[in-house]
Amino acid sequence: MSTTVQGRPAAVTAAAAAPGGRSRGPARARWAAVAFVAPAWLYVAGFYLYPLASSIRMGFQDYTVSSFYTGVAPYVGWDNYSKVLHDSHFGRTVLNTVVFTAGSLVFQFALGLALAVFFNRRFPLGGPLRSLLLVPWLLPLVVSGTAWRWILDTDSGVLNHALLQLHLIGHPVPWLASTHDALTAVTLVNIWVGIPFNMVILYGGLQSIPGELYEAAALDGAGGWQRFRHITLPLLRPVTAVVLTLGLIYTVKVFDVIMILTQGGPAGSSQTLTTFAYNLSFQQLEFGRGAAVGNLLIVVAVVFAVVYLRATREQRQAGR
Amino acid sequence: MLFPLYWMLNASLLPSTDLVKSSPTWIPLHGTLQGYRRALSSQGSHLLVSLGVSAGTVVLVLLIAVPAAYGLAQLRAPGGRLLTFAFLIAQMIPGVVMANSFYTAASKLHLLDSPLALILADSTLCVPFAVLVLQAAMRGVPAELSEAAVLDGASRLRTLLSVILPVSRNAVVTASLFSFLFAWADFLFAVTLTTRDDRAPVTVGIYRFIGAHLSDWNSVMATGIIASLPAAVLLVVAQRYVAAGVTSGAVKD
Numbered sequence: 001m002s003t004t005v006q007g008r009p010a011a012v013t014a015a016a017a018a019p020g021g022r023s024r025g026p027a028r029a030r031w032a033a034v035a036f037v038a039p040a041w042l043y044v045a046g047f048y049l050y051p052l053a054s055s056i057r058m059g060f061q062d063y064t065v066s067s068f069y070t071g072v073a074p075y076v077g078w079d080n081y082s083k084v085l086h087d088s089h090f091g092r093t094v095l096n097t098v099v100f101t102a103g104s105l106v107f108q109f110a111l112g113l114a115l116a117v118f119f120n121r122r123f124p125l126g127g128p129l130r131s132l133l134l135v136p137w138l139l140p141l142v143v144s145g146t147a148w149r150w151i152l153d154t155d156s157g158v159l160n161h162a163l164l165q166l167h168l169i170g171h172p173v174p175w176l177a178s179t180h181d182a183l184t185a186v187t188l189v190n191i192w193v194g195i196p197f198n199m200v201i202l203y204g205g206l207q208s209i210p211g212e213l214y215e216a217a218a219l220d221g222a223g224g225w226q227r228f229r230h231i232t233l234p235l236l237r238p239v240t241a242v243v244l245t246l247g248l249i250y251t252v253k254v255f256d257v258i259m260i261l262t263q264g265g266p267a268g269s270s271q272t273l274t275t276f277a278y279n280l281s282f283q284q285l286e287f288g289r290g291a292a293v294g295n296l297l298i299v300v301a302v303v304f305a306v307v308y309l310r311a312t313r314e315q316r317q318a319g320r
Numbered sequence: 321m322l323f324p325l326y327w328m329l330n331a332s333l334l335p336s337t338d339l340v341k342s343s344p345t346w347i348p349l350h351g352t353l354q355g356y357r358r359a360l361s362s363q364g365s366h367l368l369v370s371l372g373v374s375a376g377t378v379v380l381v382l383l384i385a386v387p388a389a390y391g392l393a394q395l396r397a398p399g400g401r402l403l404t405f406a407f408l409i410a411q412m413i414p415g416v417v418m419a420n421s422f423y424t425a426a427s428k429l430h431l432l433d434s435p436l437a438l439i440l441a442d443s444t445l446c447v448p449f450a451v452l453v454l455q456a457a458m459r460g461v462p463a464e465l466s467e468a469a470v471l472d473g474a475s476r477l478r479t480l481l482s483v484i485l486p487v488s489r490n491a492v493v494t495a496s497l498f499s500f501l502f503a504w505a506d507f508l509f510a511v512t513l514t515t516r517d518d519r520a521p522v523t524v525g526i527y528r529f530i531g532a533h534l535s536d537w538n539s540v541m542a543t544g545i546i547a548s549l550p551a552a553v554l555l556v557v558a559q560r561y562v563a564a565g566v567t568s569g570a571v572k573d
Contacts, residue, residue, distance in 0.1 A: 138562070
């Protein structure tokens with residue numbers, strides 16, 4: 001953004017054009033700026049830093065329901081962590097988290113990209129249809145989760161009915177009630193939830209690819225698939241990196257979908273680290289152990305946050 | 321993609337007996353509004369709680385985010401980059417970690433079951449998003465505009481309210497709509513911070529309702545439809561804001 005100095009009154013110009021430009025104005029102006037952002041700083045301290053610090057501290061405390069009454073929560077070192085790591089469900093939970101996250105990401109991305117490519121060709125009603133597809137993303141997850149629970153119902157669910165009619169299955173599949181299928185079912189629903197987000201961001205990426213490139217390639221005799229492989233995919237790479245890392249960060253902490261559909265069950269077969277942390281804290285009332293699992297999640301989130309920030313920086317550099 | 325939504329609408333209109341038949345009824349020819357009647361009578365108070373909490377969240381978020389965005393974008397407040405970075409990172413803290421801490425804090429402050437606790441907790445989902453959206457919009461406002469106002473003798477607060485805010489109206493609408501939606505859809509904070517059933521927002525209302533009336537899909541789905549109304553209204557009335565919101569790096573967890 002370029003601002004012209006021309007015609008600006010002298011007093012203002014002097015202040016704005018002071019050496020170094022930014023924030024070198026009169027002290028009063030600087031204090032005014034500080035006053036405007038001060039509430040936000042207090043907010044960050046009170047609503048992000050404090051919870052973060054208190055979660056880290058609770059991870060080292062034996063914080064149980066009695067702590068709320070007595071105010072006593074003895075420090076126990078790494079005890080919570082070792083209990084969690086030796087929990088018989090822990091291995092399964094980590095594996096579930098990996099399968100759930102990887103499965104969601106791959107299919108959300110593939111289907112989102114397919115839809116984005118589809119809508120990138122102009123056709124009548126394309127715009128309204130595209131925004132209609134956003135509905136699943138805007139609905140409260142509790143609502144769409146409930147709708148899916150009805151669709152996946154063993155006896156009266158429409159999915160089983162359709163599969164039986166097509167003779168793809170011989171007996172109704174207990175999607176949410178069997179230890180064998182519950183993880184597949186929750187992953188499926190989470191894929192459905194995430195497609196619109198992928199579609200919108202990737203569509204934005206496609207729009208920024210100049211059409212001449214495709215025309216030139218077509219003149220050179222490149223087919224549709226070749227154009228997709230050699231133009232679309234490489235030029236979409238920065239956006240892809242952002243979508244995938246953001247998707248990863250969000251998917252790792254998915255809570256609503258799993259809680260509504262299976263509550264992590266049956267027998268922990270669809271439990272992920274997020275629902276595990278919730279269960280420890282709010283069902284077993286072992287807040288210290290819940291915090292320990294939560295802190296492990298933070299570590300995962302921070303790692304991907306770094307990857308994300310790298311990716312966006314690269315994208316910004318590539319874009320300019 | 322849209323079939324589950326149709327199926328929910330369909331089920332909300334069908335009498336419960338049709339819903340457990342061995343072959344599904346595809347079109348609600350013999351529809352009934354029974355489910356909606358029951359939904360409103362059992363979830364009406366939850367809907368009111370959600371409405372209050374969501375509206376309160378919007379107000380709180382704007383109170384924090386508007387001045388911050390102004391300070392960052394127009395006044396170039398010192399430490400601005402660090403603050404923006406803090407908000408970027410804040411969005412990545414898993415909700416379950418926040419819920420754990422908020423629960424203990426709310427319990428100490430005797431704020432459990434209070435709408436205030438929910439407003440405060442829900443605002444953490446929206447403030448970073450609102451600051452980023454507003455900041456981007458306010459950066460586009462030419463400096464001449466506010467300088468002219470200052471020359472006319474307006475204070476900075478006055479400049480913000482009567483010059484900057486009107487021109488960045490679209491961003492304010494986007495931030496408000498999404499804050500409302502995030503708070504309306506929140507389930508994690510709602511289920512952890514409300515223990516009394518009569519104080520619960522509609523997301524928890526539905527959750528407990530399914531638990532208790534597993535076979536009564538008709539009224540469960542009717543509740544779902546009613547709880548989706550804000551999103552539906554938003555999509556029809558404010559389409560362009562929605563697209564703007566999603567593409568400006570929107571968050572949903």
